[in-house]
Amino acid sequence: MNKNIISLENIAVSFDGEKILNDINLDIKDKEFVTFLGPSGCGKTTTLRIIGGFLKPDSGIVKFDGKEINNIPPYKRNVNTVFQRYALFPHLNVYDNIAFGLKIKKFAPGNPSWIPILSSSKTRPCWPLWIRFRD
Numbered sequence: 001m002n003k004n005i006i007s008l009e010n011i012a013v014s015f016d017g018e019k020i021l022n023d024i025n026l027d028i029k030d031k032e033f034v035t036f037l038g039p040s041g042c043g044k045t046t047t048l049r050i051i052g053g054f055l056k057p058d059s060g061i062v063k064f065d066g067k068e069i070n071n072i073p074p075y076k077r078n079v080n081t082v083f084q085r086y087a088l089f090p091h092l093n094v095y096d097n098i099a100f101g102l103k104i105k106k107f108a109p110g111n112p113s114w115i116p117i118l119s120s121s122k123t124r125p126c127w128p129l130w131i132r133f134r135d
Contacts (some may be wrong), residue, residue, distance in 0.1 A: 005029060050062060
């Protein structure tokens, strides 16, 4: 059985008094491909922002490889985020935009370790692509 890579435990988030995520529990296992689908405003991007460390949940625990990462800033997490169009390099294709972050992390092609990549779009369903990485 594959172990949990990302775990969300009892995650709750509110914006302006409106509950966006209410007691969310999610386990993403090694080698799983997970897609978040839902209407606008249902919490897809909020969930990805919490995993990436760009938003702190009001309550609950975020774990990576079984270790709590709630207080670890985004730049210290082994999670890479591909932002929406405004943050992409227009002269690079999709592969090269994703590879850019891997090169900065000194990822070597052929290495069995990978980095999780998160993405979302306001015009298409969001898609997190989880790729394994080990220091």
